[in-house]
Amino acid sequence: MATHPSHAPDGTAPTEATDTPPGGYERHRAPVRAARAVALAGGSEKALARHRARGKLTARERISHLLDPGTPFLEVGQLAAHDIYEEPVPSAGIVTGIGMVERRLVMVVANDATVKGGTYYPLTVAKQVRAQQIARENGLPTLYLVDSGGAFLPMQQDLFPGEHHFGRIFRNIAEMSALGLPQIAAVMGACTAGGAYVPAMADETVIVEGNGTIYLGGPQLVRAATGEVVDAQELGGAAVHTGQSAVADHLARDDLHALSLVRAIVARGPARPLPPPPLAPLAPLRAASEIADLIPVDSRQRMPARAILERLIDAGRLDEYRARYGTTVICGTAAVGGYPVGLVMNDGVLFSESAQKAANFIELCCQREIPLLFLHDISGFMVGRDYEAGGIARHGAKMVNAVATARVPKFSLLIGGSYGAGNYAMCGRAFGPRLMAMWPNARTSVMGGAQAATVLGLVREEQMRKAGQDFTDADRRAMEAPVLAAYERESHPVNAAARLWVDAVVDPADTRDWLTLSLAMAAGSPKEETRFGVFRM
Template sequence: MNHSERFPLFESRLNPRSAQALQRREDLLARIGEWRALEQRAADASAKSLPVFEKRGQLLPRQRVALLLDPGRPWLPLCPLAGYGVDTPELDKSVPGAGVIAGIGWISGVRCVVVANDSGINAGAMQAMGGEKTWRAQEIALQNKLPFVYLVESAGANLMRYRVEGFVKGGALFRNLARLSAAGIPIVTVQHGSGTAGGAYMPGLSDVVIMVRGRSRAFLAGPPLLKAATGEIATEEELGGAEMHAGISGLGEYLAEDDRDAIGIARRVIGGLDWKPLDAGERPAPEPALPGDDLLGLMSTDLRQPVDMREVMARLADSSELLEFKPLYGAATLCVQARIRGHAVGFISNNGPIDVAGANKATHFIQWMCKLGQPIVYLQNTTGFMVGKDSEQGGMIKHGSKMIQAVTNAARHVPQITILCGASFGAGNYGMCGRAFEPRFLFSWPSARTAVMGGEQAAGTMQMVAEAGAARKGVPLDAQALQEQREKIIHNFERQADAYYTSGQMLDDGVIDPRDTRAVLAECLDICADARAREVRPLQFGVMRM
């Protein structure tokens, strides 16, 4: 790139050694430590089953995934906190992950979506959020034309916690496999253990199935249910063993001797797809001039403290070069062109509420990025759209609606990626491409907080409602009850706004260390660019077994 074509170098005003920056760094490192401990909780829970797996001659699920992946290549975990506080509301007992390991990684030089039942925890029985986590992984594979690799070993649905809606909605797992296959995207399943009832359709809807001798099981009804339903008596091997499926039913294409052999076969199958990257990784990638480590000292865990989000962008962008769009108009809304590992992108972020001018500027910028065909990266840090008499009379509703129209429909033209950095409040969550607007990827920093409004504001609103109601009725207020209500509302809002809670609810694709943001964005942009360049051969139907 010629010097005349380069964007201006951002001049940082951050002093990373200031008392404020050092305190912010310390606070954020403490939050990162909490998150890492939560992720480790799932790994430790699964590892307790190691003696059982070794006795059976099996590998633990995380060992299988590690053996499947190319060493030294990026691994992007998906939704590792899913289910935290959901399946077990007591947070100190809740094991994140929803019994599923998922991520995007490289297998034999091919980038793939990988999903594995964590059978080290409750024998891989499906948890409430496990289905949603798997659906999200399937959706990512479909959107981005990535082969889908499934390592199956599950006790099936937890009948002690049976809920009819889980059964009905669970059909989406099979629908998505059929859609993936019909879209021309390869599906490879390694059946490490049992797949019963609905779980048997996982291999049934796959393009290639690898089974393990003496360990794989796939049947619509296992021996106990078969006997209860029909009175017939049969062994597991007769009903759904690996040798039977490889030699008689035709459900299995390959018969492996053990887990390691099965993983080796899977790597060879993936390597034979001829699905190498087409576009990704071919661009020059100068590093930012400003260190990414500074990001720890930028964002406060107290979101009332202001942050110049240009400082964040400059630590993500190649050479820390930024070209700001309409810098003097709607100044609290930032629209900036930059490059991340050679990918041209448009950043949108906030240095305050989104006002009328800011909404108009963002709408114009989104249309400009769509015309250029450049992905949009939203860095959320906003209290929402501006409120007040002047704002309402200025048309905030209609101008905010224009921005939401642009965000919604831009997805048809360019990839959109969202990072929740700080505040994500009110309709600002929507206007800045929150989860409901289906960005291609969405990740959270540990400092992020998401809510319709702050807890104090919610409590204050309800107090005014109570006071007005009491005045209308002419009755005195119970001050103690009002205070208890206030504390309850604040606690409820603050608990649910926390990034780890929202990640547990699958409202993002995972929490990331701010220092890893550039690498995560670069990987996502590579994935999006490769998907755009790749031609697939869609079929009228998915691959159907003989």
């Protein structure tokens, strides 16, 4: 779980984890901490000084003043764009997350003008669209703290015309407003070109005097197009838009005043306090801080599933479903922080029996409106002639079908490996989890690096044999080394979070808090009816 500083709160078939002493977690945590430090720092010192000289708060400071004191902020996409572009774009230049404002749960979207002037890179757009998706699924108002120079023009073809590009932001605003989900904007700096449609389409808009500007074409474009010479405030400042154009509704003296006006607007809206847990919250059987000590040094070893559950769920109490059947997947109902949840957790490779068991359990949870939590530590489905003849693809498809069509809230947490079709069956990103996170030791890719290197080595060996050439052990090692390095880099949680394949990288010790907040959010969300597709029997 990520909180604002000012607010409380390889894919080979695994072996049993007891073969090697547990430990080795610290080497996984360090790169995550380093990436997080970059994200939290925001833009350069020069950009920050220029920002403050204009009397402006930073994006994270604005969020701190906006939220109810002492309440948590569940940040989404904190590591987005880390090491993706040629120059640093911390947090993709935008801070997004879920918090409480006037005792109402809201989604906050705040541009960071210290990062490239708050301009939108492709991942900035993707992150804002992701935030809007979360808000829509969970019935949350969205608050936009706008301070942006618009699209990053050198990358315009990756920003402008596609279905999920810049225009999707505005479509989402219109559709969510039509659903009765308040859309509130505070213009606290520049709001240029297409970005001007954020405040113009919001239900209610605040603009800061002296710093806030809204215009479809800036002074330079106006001069180039028409010859008219006009400065930014004359063209689209607060006086224009509150006194003449009516693009904005409320005039604010400064950032703090603007945030107080936003809070007042939220307070006038429909009340939706965070639902209290239906069950009495109970501490886990063992401390969550002990989980890191259970993580094996060798990532090919299986995590001690039941020991981890003892440290995550209330009182370690699991009402298990078919405990003696399909034992490589653990299914059962439990509670986290007093919120009921249906658990689907890997404890080995997926066989036909375990896939059928999981599919049946998911059906039960949907019938009883119990949210689902998928805990990934999976190398995939069992392979081989006998298993294929036994219909493992057909049985696995039942599980994938159930996961895809379940309409209860779904959450995914990668605690170990999550590879290939195993990722799909366990509700990977493509299957619509409300929120998805990884532990720093977790890895995800189409297969493990060792498997990929071996497969490619065998292909190359066959090619050379047909050409009448030798393929030596040295040749094999030389070929495998870069494949292993690439898979390690690409399967790493920082890379996954940077590309928004997951919403967060969460430390094991913080996982209960992250899960509790996620389940609380879902508890008050609109309910949907589940209709399953055709199961191949």
